Amino acid sequence: KIIILDFGSQTTQLIGRRIRELNTYCEIIPYNKFPFDDKSVKGVILSGSPFSVNDATAFKPDISQIRGKYPVLGICYGAQYMAYTSGGKVEKSDSREYGRAHLTKIKSGVALFDGISEGTQVWMSHGDSITVVPENFEIVASTADVPAAAYKIKGEETWAVQFHPEVYHTTDGTRLLSNFLNICHSKRGWSPASFIDSTVDQLKGMLGDDKVILALSGGVDSSVTAVLLNKAIGKNLTCVFVDHGLLRKNEFENVLRDYEHLGLNVIGIDAKQRFYKELAGVTDPEQKRKIIGKGFIDVFDEEAHKLKDIKWLGQGTIYPDIIESLSITGHVIKSHHNVGGLPEKMNLKLVEPLRLLFKDEVRRVGLELGMKENLIKRHPFPGPGLGIRILGDITPEKVEVVQNADDIFIRMLREQGFYDKVWQAGAILLPIKSVGVMGDERTYENTVALRAVTSTDAMTADWAHLPYEFLAKVSNEIINKVKGVNRVVYDISSKPPATIEWE
Ligand code: XMP
Numbered sequence: 001k002i003i004i005l006d007f008g009s010q011t012t013q014l015i016g017r018r019i020r021e022l023n024t025y026c027e028i029i030p031y032n033k034f035p036f037d038d039k040s041v042k043g044v045i046l047s048g049s050p051f052s053v054n055d056a057t058a059f060k061p062d063i064s065q066i067r068g069k070y071p072v073l074g075i076c077y078g079a080q081y082m083a084y085t086s087g088g089k090v091e092k093s094d095s096r097e098y099g100r101a102h103l104t105k106i107k108s109g110v111a112l113f114d115g116i117s118e119g120t121q122v123w124m125s126h127g128d129s130i131t132v133v134p135e136n137f138e139i140v141a142s143t144a145d146v147p148a149a150a151y152k153i154k155g156e157e158t159w160a161v162q163f164h165p166e167v168y169h170t171t172d173g174t175r176l177l178s179n180f181l182n183i184c185h186s187k188r189g190w191s192p193a194s195f196i197d198s199t200v201d202q203l204k205g206m207l208g209d210d211k212v213i214l215a216l217s218g219g220v221d222s223s224v225t226a227v228l229l230n231k232a233i234g235k236n237l238t239c240v241f242v243d244h245g246l247l248r249k250n251e252f253e254n255v256l257r258d259y260e261h262l263g264l265n266v267i268g269i270d271a272k273q274r275f276y277k278e279l280a281g282v283t284d285p286e287q288k289r290k291i292i293g294k295g296f297i298d299v300f301d302e303e304a305h306k307l308k309d310i311k312w313l314g315q316g317t318i319y320p321d322i323i324e325s326l327s328i329t330g331h332v333i334k335s336h337h338n339v340g341g342l343p344e345k346m347n348l349k350l351v352e353p354l355r356l357l358f359k360d361e362v363r364r365v366g367l368e369l370g371m372k373e374n375l376i377k378r379h380p381f382p383g384p385g386l387g388i389r390i391l392g393d394i395t396p397e398k399v400e401v402v403q404n405a406d407d408i409f410i411r412m413l414r415e416q417g418f419y420d421k422v423w424q425a426g427a428i429l430l431p432i433k434s435v436g437v438m439g440d441e442r443t444y445e446n447t448v449a450l451r452a453v454t455s456t457d458a459m460t461a462d463w464a465h466l467p468y469e470f471l472a473k474v475s476n477e478i479i480n481k482v483k484g485v486n487r488v489v490y491d492i493s494s495k496p497p498a499t500i501e502w503e
């Protein structure tokens with residue numbers, strides 16, 4: 001395995017994904033938690049950081065036991081930190097670079113640049129540069145503004161690059177990372193198929209004849225978790241799928257059918273009325289989330305108590321959920337509800353077979369398990385569902401309006417081939433009425449906002465630049481077909497500063 005030491009860069013997870021795409025297992029670990037006892041470590045990558053090495057608050061772990069012992073690749077801050085701790089100088093300089101640059105003076109025959117030619121484009125993002133290079137450092141590539149764009153430390157397999165090989169704009173970035181994996185003698189044995197085989201074996205060993213309960217949400221993560229567990233323990237897995245009345249139109253019935261086709265042992269629970277009752281009159285977004293979260297736990301808990309001898313709770317936790325955050329900003333923007341709180345309440349042991357996978361790997365594993373694309377490629381959908389897409393209080397009538405508008409939008413996205421191009425999309429019912437005219441009649445009705453975004457991880461997102469003609473058709477269709485709506489608007493805010501959901 002490769003260890004990626006995280007110094008807090010926004011692109012650390014991207015490094016992890018690239019390494020996995022190169023069929024090599026890796027883990028992202030906080031900068032000061034290197035697993036010295038782990039014998040399977042084959043190489044180490046030091047990430048970038050929002051800090052300068054000269055900041056008093058910068059992360060400065062002792063890496064003397066890492067350098068020389070493993071092949072090391074420092075990226076950006078990682079490169080500067082190794083220079084800084086070896087007697088070099090890192091300074092804010094006139095030659096700082098943001099954006100595209102081109103490599104020159106690539107030293108021929110060096111392993112890290114194998115197959116990479118002079119002039120290749122790289123992506124820079126740094127305010128500091130290495131201005132004095134320590135004596136035993138050998139510069140292996142430069143750019144017009146930065147002499148030390150890449151170096152190797154003599155007598156060690158320690159390499160570093162000032163640019164970001166993990167980002168798309170570094171044309172030969174994948175090649176460079178692959179070269180580093182060769183330096184580490186990676187066997188490249190990591191793949192969805194190998195993951196499934198080894199995970200099913202592990203699950204069998206760990207669970208034996210124990211019974212497991214799992215909450216399905218209709219989303220990719222919980223669905224793949226269920227199929228994997230089912231493959232390992234079959235009927236000892238019981239899945240519970242709760243309809244909280246805030247799902248998409250016909251979602252409950254459709255998904256339940258898909259689950260049954262997959263051979264899963266699923267209990268579907270219609271808890272709509274209970275949720276509507278508890279939510280009646282509540283307008284505060286956080287309050288709504290709390291009620292939905294708690295209601296969900298209660299329903300699930302009741303169901304679990306009807307079953308006998310359950311020992312384990314399955315969860316669809318994935319890697320980005322558990323990578324220990326360095327919490328540089330540390331704000332909770334919204335309290336996300338998945339099934340947090342369940343394990344404490346139920347006194348069950350946790351089994352999370354996807355906890356080390358990235359989202360795209362979960363999808364690949366799902367396809368490899370033979371799951372249909374419509375379960376695998378579906379957009380993310382928040383746990384509180386349409387509850388946070390109805391601004392203000394929730395009523396069954398409003399749910400129906402938003403379900404119908406959403407259904408038209410999503411169906412047309414699919415028909416016109418846009419569904420797979422956007423990260424997620426949906427309709428939001430605004431607490432605004434406005435005047436319109438239909439035929440000879442004056443109307444005074446609701447406004448629906450459409451939201452569609454592009455993103456790679458939901459951390460940042462841009463509004464999807466859907467064609468005007470398409471939006472015009474969706475708007476017409478919604479106003480003509482959905483009773484109670486006379487106006488449709490399109491949300492053109494990016495995240496940040498907006499968020500994907502409206503509440
Ligand atoms: P925001 O609105 O924070 O959303 O930009 C980022 C992503 O998270 C989803 N989301 C949630 N998912 N429980 C969930 O399981 C929640 O409470 C929740 N709130 C937002 C949102 O749909 C988007 O994909």
